Structures are given as structure tokens and as C-alpha cells.
Amino acid sequence: MGTSPAPDYQLEDQVGHLLRRAYQRHLALFQGIxxxxxxxxxxxxxxxxxxxxxxxxxxxxxxxxxMDPPTVKGVVARLMARGWVTRHRDPADARLLRVALTPAAEAALPGWVEKARGITAATLAPLGPADAARVGTLLRRME
Amino acid sequence: MGTSPAPDYQLEDQVGHLLRRAYQRHLALFQGIxxxxxxxxxxxxxxxxxxxxxxxxxxxxxxxxxMDPPTVKGVVARLMARGWVTRHRDPADARLLRVALTPAAEAALPGWVEKARGITAATLAPLGPADAARVGTLLRRME
DNA sequence: TGGCTATCGTTAGCCTGCAAACAATCGGCT
DNA sequence: AGCCGATTGTTTGCAGGCTAACGATAGCCA
Structure with missing residues (x-):
């Protein structure tokens, strides 16, 4: 006779779970678009x-x-590998690594930004404009 | 003269970014509590x-x-390593791996659920009760 | 019976994320 | 000049998350 499961703890109702699911869906839309x-x-x-x-x-x-330092390092490394970014030591301060866009990335960015607008729209599609604004306000307060 | 950056695309205003930040904060609270x-x-x-x-x-x-299959596998493997779960082939269907709680996990769960309630409360702390309910409703519609 | 298809799980490979420990550099202060 | 603390970046090790490709089993149906 183990303890019976807490009847009023519903995983699907917890904010953490809802945040994860919503972000998960957003990432899928991002990749797809x-x-x-x-x-x-x-x-x-x-x-x-x-x-x-x-x-x-x-x-x-x-x-x-x-993003914390190890994560940035990884992202920048992959951006370099894709040819979208260069990385050089700062001549004035030898600790810094200056990351800069390549021309290829600059050329592609306007198109990507357009797609990004579509991704935001798709993520918010289930909500009307008023609720989309509301969720933005609420999430900002939760950061 | 590269294209000038889209002046009205603010990363901080995009739902994706807000979702990520909110979830990030939630995970930090989770681990801390x-x-x-x-x-x-x-x-x-x-x-x-x-x-x-x-x-x-x-x-x-x-x-x-x-969670997709590779991710489940990893989580279950770590739960087994921690002694909270066992895994056995289902005798009736040899494809299935039945995952079950150990007594140790069952004993600890009531306490963990209490902490989980605190984590949800902490995540929603910046919002009042009404807004907490609102954000739940909105996120559920975005899943 | 034999084969087709669906389901279940695994592997490999990639990307994001965190903590902790560490090396290098800079800046200020003595 | 010399030291100390703060800042920047790296490495290691772990946890989660996805796709794609693959083997094994089950269930159905000709």
C-alpha cells in the first residue's frame, strides 16, 4: 500500500510543463519555416x-x-563553421573575442528576418491579436 | 553599405525569446528548490x-x-541509475519495456510533489492570482 | 502459412544548456 | 614595479532535445 498519488497535482496544469510545451512547439515551427x-x-x-x-x-x-559562456562558445563555433561569422582577438583588450557578421550573413539576414516574423505569427496563431499582446506582457513579467 | 538592420524587429519582443526566458527562469527555480x-x-x-x-x-x-524516444531513453536510464525506477520487458509483448517506480521513489514522491507546488508558485510569483490563471489558459491554447 | 505494415526501442549525430574548475589578461592600488 | 581582484574565455562533464536510420516484434490479412 504505497502512498496514493496526490490527486490534485496535475502535471499538465503546471506552468513549467505549459512553458516547455509552448516553447517546444515554437522551436518546431521555427525549424520548419x-x-x-x-x-x-x-x-x-x-x-x-x-x-x-x-x-x-x-x-x-x-x-x-x-546564454552562458560555454553555450555561446558552441553557438559561435557553429556560426563560424557555417561561414556567417568571424572571430578575432580585440587588439585593445586581449581577453576579448570580437564576433562579427560576414557579408554572406548580412546578405541573408533580411530574408531571415521576414521568416522570423512569420514564425512569431505562427506561434501566436492560436490566439487573437489581443491575447497575443496579453501573453507577451505576462511572459515579460515572468522573466 | 550593408542593408541596415530591420529597425522594428526587436528580439526581446518575440514570443520565442520570451518563452525561452520564462522557461529558463522556471528551470533555475526548479533546480534551486x-x-x-x-x-x-x-x-x-x-x-x-x-x-x-x-x-x-x-x-x-x-x-x-x-518526449521523443531517444530522450525518454536517456531520462529513464538516469532514473534507473539513481535507483528510482526499474525497467523490464513486458512478458505479453516483447517490444515493450515496462518502467516502474521503486519503493524509494514512492517514498520520496510526496515530499517532491510539495516542493513542486512551491516551484510552480515561485514561477508565477511575479503575477497575481488572476494573471497566473490567465497565463495558464493562454499557454494551453499555444501548445 | 507467409508476408506487410505498424509499433517499439536503439544508435548515431547534432544542437542547446548548466555548473565547476581553470588560464589568461586587465585594471587599479600600493 | 608588483600584487590583487575582476573580467573573459576555455574545458570537462552532465542533462535534455531533435532527426534519421535501423533491428525486432506484433497483428492483420491474403
Whole structure:
């Protein structure tokens, strides 16, 4: 006679589970719309950040994206391998690695941003415009 | 003269980014409250599901948790290593691997569920009760 | 019976994420 | 000059997550 399962703890009702599921669906939409040749979700986030802010140190880039150093390193390495980013030591401060977009990435970014708008729209599609705005506000307060 | 960055595409406003950040914060709270000796987020989800539903095949367990087969395999392997779960071939259907809780896990589960309630509360703490309910409803519609 | 198809699980390979320990560099302060 | 603390990046090791390709079993149906 083990303890009986807590009858009022429903996994499917927990915020954590709901957040994971919603993010999971978003990532699937991202990959589907961006396609094989496009960047992954985090790769795109890094590229857009570099586009808007110009070359950044690995560390600063990571901070803007809420990624810890080992993760940034991996993402940047894959961006380099794909030819979308270069990495050089900062001459003024030898600790920094300046990450910069390549021309290829700059050329592709406008198209990717358009797709990204579609991805956001698809993620929010089940909600009306008013609820889409609401969920944005609420999630921002939960960060 | 590269194309100028899309001025109205703000990464921080995209649902995907907000979902990731909120989930990230939730996981940090989970780990902090559950502690070193407790299960991880997904390990706990698996254990609770087995508690409520009884022994399940690996596949069914994964379906209940929205995990694909390779991921389930890893989670179950770690649960076995921690002594919280056993795994046996189903005598009636040789394809199935029946996963079942150990007495150790059953004994610990009530305490873990209590902590899990605290984790949900902590995740939703920035919101009032009304907004907490709202975000649940909205996320469920986005799944 | 024999074969077809569906289901279940595994492997390999890739990507994201975290903590902890470590090396290198910089800046300031003595 | 010399030291110390802060910052930056790396490595290692672990956990989760996906696709694609593959073997084994079960169930059905000709």
C-alpha cells in the first residue's frame, strides 16, 4: 500500500510543463519555416543581435541573449563553421573575442528576418491579436 | 553599405525569446528548490506520471510527457541509475519495456510533489492570482 | 502459412544548456 | 614595479532535445 498519488497535482496544469510545451512547439515551427539552410533559433538570435549592435565580444553577445559562456562558445563555433561569422582577438583588450557578421550573413539576414516574423505569427496563431499582446506582457513579467 | 538592420524587429519582443526566458527562469527555480538530491525537472515529470498512471511502457511514458524516444531513453536510464525506477520487458509483448517506480521513489514522491507546488508558485510569483490563471489558459491554447 | 505494415526501442549525430574548475589578461592600488 | 581582484574565455562533464536510420516484434490479412 504505497502512498496514493496526490490527486490534485496535475502535471499538465503546471506552468513549467505549459512553458516547455509552448516553447517546444515554437522551436518546431521555427525549424520548419526557417528550413534546412537557415539558422537555428539560437543562431538566428545571435545573428540578429550582431546585425543590430555591430561586432560584440563573445561575452557581451551571450549576455544579450541570456546564454552562458560555454553555450555561446558552441553557438559561435557553429556560426563560424557555417561561414556567417568571424572571430578575432580585440587588439585593445586581449581577453576579448570580437564576433562579427560576414557579408554572406548580412546578405541573408533580411530574408531571415521576414521568416522570423512569420514564425512569431505562427506561434501566436492560436490566439487573437489581443491575447497575443496579453501573453507577451505576462511572459515579460515572468522573466 | 550593408542593408541596415530591420529597425522594428526587436528580439526581446518575440514570443520565442520570451518563452525561452520564462522557461529558463522556471528551470533555475526548479533546480534551486528541488536541490541536489532531488530529481531534475524532466525526471520529476516522469516520476509523477508513473505515480499517477502506474507502470508504463517507455513509449507511452514519453507520449505523456511530450518526449521523443531517444530522450525518454536517456531520462529513464538516469532514473534507473539513481535507483528510482526499474525497467523490464513486458512478458505479453516483447517490444515493450515496462518502467516502474521503486519503493524509494514512492517514498520520496510526496515530499517532491510539495516542493513542486512551491516551484510552480515561485514561477508565477511575479503575477497575481488572476494573471497566473490567465497565463495558464493562454499557454494551453499555444501548445 | 507467409508476408506487410505498424509499433517499439536503439544508435548515431547534432544542437542547446548548466555548473565547476581553470588560464589568461586587465585594471587599479600600493 | 608588483600584487590583487575582476573580467573573459576555455574545458570537462552532465542533462535534455531533435532527426534519421535501423533491428525486432506484433497483428492483420491474403
Amino acid at each position: 526557417m528550413g534546412e539552410d537557415g539558422p537555428t533559433s539560437m543562431q538566428f538570435a545571435a545573428l540578429v543581435t550582431l546585425w543590430r549592435q555591430g561586432p560584440l565580444s563573445q561575452n557581451l553577445l551571450g549576455r544579450g541573449l541570456a | 528541488m536541490g541536489e538530491d532531488g530529481p531534475t525537472s524532466m525526471q520529476f515529470a516522469a516520476l509523477v506520471t508513473l505515480w499517477r498512471q502506474g507502470p508504463l511502457s517507455q513509449n507511452l511514458l514519453g507520449r505523456g510527457l511530450a
